[in-house]
Amino acid sequence: MSIFGKIRDAIFGRKEAATAQAKPVQHSAAQTRPTARAAQPAPAAQQTARAAAPAQQQGQPQKPAQQQAQFQQPAQQQVDVEAILNGMAAKSGEKLNWQTSIVDLMKLLGLDSSLSARKELAQELGYTGALDGSAEMNVWLHKRVMRELAANGGKVPPALMD
16 A cells, blocks of 8 residues: 555544544435436435436436445545544644644654655655655655645645645
8 A cells, every 4th residue: 555545544544533524414215216306406416426326317226335435425525634633643642743744744643754654655646856855855745645635535724735
């Protein structure tokens, strides 16, 4: 698994934190199965789900796993990265500046923060500068990781990505 994948999973994979921070997706039984009520306008979320489900557009019922996935997607996009990391930091015994330091972020997540691990992460994310562990490389890595978390469904404050 990639190092960024480990970072993402360490944050998004924490179901108790993600669930607490995610907006719950509520739907009735009528919303989970296809209906013939085409005359009634469907909610925007349901219209989006139908657009992404070719089987449903053709009138074929979806399998339960497909239904679950279509309704869980919005919840995954609501993961509050800052709240999860602040919660983890509060529980850790160390004072870690995860908001600006890639080393502290990786330590907070229980990942290897060595120079070799950061070099590998830099290569994964497309860093073109010297892989020497410089402040420039580390700042770039932190900002890029935050941008990638946002691109993968995390809610990240703009100040952490600038």
